[in-house]
Amino acid sequence: MKTLLFILLMLNMLDAKDYSHLPELKLNELSQTETRVIVNKGTERPFSGKYNKNTASGVYTCKRCDAPLYKSDAKFKSSCGWPSFDDEIKGAVKRVPDADGRRVEIVCARCDAHLGHVFKGEGYTPKNIRHCVNSISLNFEKENASSIKKAYFAGGCFWGVEYHFEKLDGVKSVDSGYMGGHIKNPTYRQVTRKKTGHLEVVEVVYNSNKVSYESLVKLFFEIHDPTQKNGQGPDIGSQYLSAIFTSNKKEKEIIYKLVGILNQKGLDIATKIHPLVPFYKAEDYHQDYYANKGKKPYCHSYKKLF
Numbered sequence: 001m002k003t004l005l006f007i008l009l010m011l012n013m014l015d016a017k018d019y020s021h022l023p024e025l026k027l028n029e030l031s032q033t034e035t036r037v038i039v040n041k042g043t044e045r046p047f048s049g050k051y052n053k054n055t056a057s058g059v060y061t062c063k064r065c066d067a068p069l070y071k072s073d074a075k076f077k078s079s080c081g082w083p084s085f086d087d088e089i090k091g092a093v094k095r096v097p098d099a100d101g102r103r104v105e106i107v108c109a110r111c112d113a114h115l116g117h118v119f120k121g122e123g124y125t126p127k128n129i130r131h132c133v134n135s136i137s138l139n140f141e142k143e144n145a146s147s148i149k150k151a152y153f154a155g156g157c158f159w160g161v162e163y164h165f166e167k168l169d170g171v172k173s174v175d176s177g178y179m180g181g182h183i184k185n186p187t188y189r190q191v192t193r194k195k196t197g198h199l200e201v202v203e204v205v206y207n208s209n210k211v212s213y214e215s216l217v218k219l220f221f222e223i224h225d226p227t228q229k230n231g232q233g234p235d236i237g238s239q240y241l242s243a244i245f246t247s248n249k250k251e252k253e254i255i256y257k258l259v260g261i262l263n264q265k266g267l268d269i270a271t272k273i274h275p276l277v278p279f280y281k282a283e284d285y286h287q288d289y290y291a292n293k294g295k296k297p298y299c300h301s302y303k304k305l306f
């Protein structure tokens with residue numbers, strides 16, 4: 001019986017997602033209480049966790065590495081005092097024998113954060129499985145009901161990036177602007193002098209029912225050279241670096257996946273991933289620059305990569 005259990009555990013481990021192609025994993029800092037559970041495999045007090053009674057729609061992610069672990073559809077009421085799920089997001093959770101020799105521990109497949117334990121045969125739901133997870137090991141991302149979303153890309157001179165995104169079906173509008181610096185409302189002159197730390201960025205407003213975030217990121221990689229480390233084309237300088245500002249973990253996952261594909265094609269991607277910060281729209285004469293001039297970009301052309 002023990003051997004069978006071991007084999008089943010091994011099979012489950014093989015099924016775990018392969019994250020080896022990803023850029024170096026940045027782990028979130030943990031508080032002392034979080035460390036006690038996530039690193040030292042402790043257990044939070046029953047009925048004390050933030051998500052025990054949460055019934056909102058969304059995705060539960062790993063507190064330490066942001067990997068999506070459970071969807072809210074898999075959550076059920078178990079009255080055990082901890083969030084209970086009868087299924088994980090495929091490959092996101094790894095099962096390992098618990099140190100107590102009896103139970104099966106569950107950890108994040110990407111960063112090994114301790115989540116809790118998994119039990120079988122209790123009859124709570126038709127799947128007959130209960131992932132008993134500490135709330136403190138999780139974050140929760142509520143589903144955004146609106147299909148109109150925004151995405152932010154820095155790929156060199158914003159005129160050219162804006163030009164290409166405006167041609168994509170499902171994109172409602174694109175604005176050129178600045179992000180990532182340390183002053184509010186920077187001017188083009190200030191950004192050009194490279195003293196504010198801003199990047200030239202475009203804000204893409206899109207209908208996610210018509211075009212996916214993944215399609216936007218693919219286009220982004222295909223209209224600039226994401227391997228250039230000092231700027232873009234002839235535009236050299238910190239304001240022209242390649243970067244994506246992300247609003248949530250799902251976006252980050254998509255970028256990681258696509259960067260992985262490009263790495264496998266031998267491309268050393270210089271694109272940085274940043275959390276969302278305020279976007280400052282650039283001066284009017286930078287908006288729709290090529291459309292207004294009736295010209296084509298000097299620095300951005302489409303090259304199929306995916």
Ligand SMILES: [Zn+2]
Pocket residue numbers: 062063064065066067108109110111112113
């Ligand atoms: Zn994790």
